[in-house]
Amino acid sequence: DIDVDTDVAVIGAGPAGAMAAALLVRCGLKVQVLERSHFPRFSIGESLLPQCMHYLDDAGLLTAVEAGGFQPKNGAVFTRRDHEAVIDFRDKFTDGWGTTYQVERADFDQRLIEAAAAQGARVAFGVTVTSFRPDPQRPSLTYIDESGQETTLTAGFVLDASGYGRVLARLLGLGRDPRLETRMALFAHVEEQIREPTFDRDKILIGVHPDDDSLWYWLIPFAHGRASVGVVGSMQALSAGGGDSERRWQQLIDAEPRFSKLLRGARTTRPVASLQGYSADVSRLHGPGYALLGNAGEFLDPVFSSGVTIALRSAHQAAPLVARQLRGDTIDWHNEFERPLRQGIETFRAFVEAWYDGRLPSIIFHDAHPATIKRMISSVLAGYAWDTANPFVSGAQRRLTTLAELCGHTQAVPGENP
Numbered sequence: 001d002i003d004v005d006t007d008v009a010v011i012g013a014g015p016a017g018a019m020a021a022a023l024l025v026r027c028g029l030k031v032q033v034l035e036r037s038h039f040p041r042f043s044i045g046e047s048l049l050p051q052c053m054h055y056l057d058d059a060g061l062l063t064a065v066e067a068g069g070f071q072p073k074n075g076a077v078f079t080r081r082d083h084e085a086v087i088d089f090r091d092k093f094t095d096g097w098g099t100t101y102q103v104e105r106a107d108f109d110q111r112l113i114e115a116a117a118a119q120g121a122r123v124a125f126g127v128t129v130t131s132f133r134p135d136p137q138r139p140s141l142t143y144i145d146e147s148g149q150e151t152t153l154t155a156g157f158v159l160d161a162s163g164y165g166r167v168l169a170r171l172l173g174l175g176r177d178p179r180l181e182t183r184m185a186l187f188a189h190v191e192e193q194i195r196e197p198t199f200d201r202d203k204i205l206i207g208v209h210p211d212d213d214s215l216w217y218w219l220i221p222f223a224h225g226r227a228s229v230g231v232v233g234s235m236q237a238l239s240a241g242g243g244d245s246e247r248r249w250q251q252l253i254d255a256e257p258r259f260s261k262l263l264r265g266a267r268t269t270r271p272v273a274s275l276q277g278y279s280a281d282v283s284r285l286h287g288p289g290y291a292l293l294g295n296a297g298e299f300l301d302p303v304f305s306s307g308v309t310i311a312l313r314s315a316h317q318a319a320p321l322v323a324r325q326l327r328g329d330t331i332d333w334h335n336e337f338e339r340p341l342r343q344g345i346e347t348f349r350a351f352v353e354a355w356y357d358g359r360l361p362s363i364i365f366h367d368a369h370p371a372t373i374k375r376m377i378s379s380v381l382a383g384y385a386w387d388t389a390n391p392f393v394s395g396a397q398r399r400l401t402t403l404a405e406l407c408g409h410t411q412a413v414p415g416e417n418p
């Protein structure tokens with residue numbers, strides 16, 4: 001039963017869509033979510049950041065997450081050859097949550113959207129949005145259901161939370177060059193047999209290939225002895241050696257001593273899958289009667305697990321603006337939504353670029369930082385990328401370059417004047 005004349009239509013029922021829906025019904029608005037698939041459905045993006053917890057709590061979604069019995073997470077361990085570096089999110093510059101979860105997204109996303117529906121959002125599954133007409137007062141869209149029937153819906157505002165579907169970016173031609181190099185990920189779920197006492201399940205493990213610094217690995221432990229294991233690198237590097245995805249993934253795991261040891265005896269429970277060219281950007285995150293949330297707008301890179309945090313943040317920022325606009329206020333979407341949202345995305349971008357050009361690894365694997373510096377970096381990695389009181393937020397690019405030099409990193413950074 002779809003409401004075709006609603007206050008707010010939300011495209012997509014992932015984390016960004018669920019968060020927007022929950023916050024908007026709490027403002028007393030009618031919300032119709034349109035989701036192409038049927039839940040539970042798989043999604044990549046399983047390691048959350050503590051900053052997420054604040055948004056989930058604000059939208060009344062945290063209880064549903066806590067009831068999921070997910071694997072707690074309090075930091076990250078980085079490993080490269082014989083070096084290991086530990087970041088504990090509880091020891092950080094910015095106040096707020098220092099712990100979160102590592103989640104199987106099929107279950108997590110279903111919990112979020114069910115909790116949003118329980119608060120009053122209408123949610124329809126199996127409907128695909130196929131066209132959109134922007135309008136400052138009554139934007140409209142067309143969706144197609146599984147019987148092939150096409151219907152038009154009008155709303156006071158449309159939020160695009162369609163993730164990799166990138167519905168409005170495609171329909172309105174908003175896509176632009178993502179600036180980050182095209183990379184690829186190979187990943188699987190496993191039932192692991194990790195018995196090693198030194199392995200900390202409460203942290204994501206990030207590894208670097210012993211002979212090729214451009215390749216990195218993740219091991220995200222879940223509850224009940226399961227884990228997500230992935231490898232990221234250039235398409236060339238990940239396709240080298242030929243063979244199918246399963247074999248390449250296994251060969252790459254075998255090449256990294258810590259991963260290979262930890263995953264001895266592991267059995268894949270989900271076939272190895274691959275994603276490539278996932279970085280995406282748009283020329284604008286808003287227009288007449290619409291805004292783009294989460295991955296439907298911009299996606300950087302998986303290395304710091306920032307995707308879901310940015311998705312939740314974007315919805316948390318947009319929802320009160322939509323509510324105000326529908327009450328008759330004039331909203332400056334650029335200065336109240338896009339600019340502040342992009343500020344945090346740019347912080348993450350600076351960290352992602354510094355990871356791939358070697359500055360950040362030289363910082364992370366250097367173990368003699370003053371505690372204050374460590375806390376500032378821990379804060380960004382915990383997702384507090386919008387706290388401009390943190391010098392590694394307000395001056396991320398410059399601070400990372402200077403600190404990397406102090407740690408002995410010598411390689412010139414393009415565009416930077418050392």
Ligand code: FAD
Binds near residue numbers: 043
């Ligand atoms: P999604 O979760 O993708 O939800 C979008 C929804 O919209 C989907 O359910 C889809 O079915 C629906 N939809 C699409 N098109 C239409 C349509 N036409 N009509 C109706 N519905 C539609 N992030 C992290 O936070 N932690 C991580 O550890 C992490 N690891 C990652 C690893 C890799 C290799 C990659 C590529 C990404 C990773 N991410 C991670 C990013 C994460 O996957 C995304 O940022 C996150 O899922 C975005 O959430 P969303 O709500 O914007 O979109």
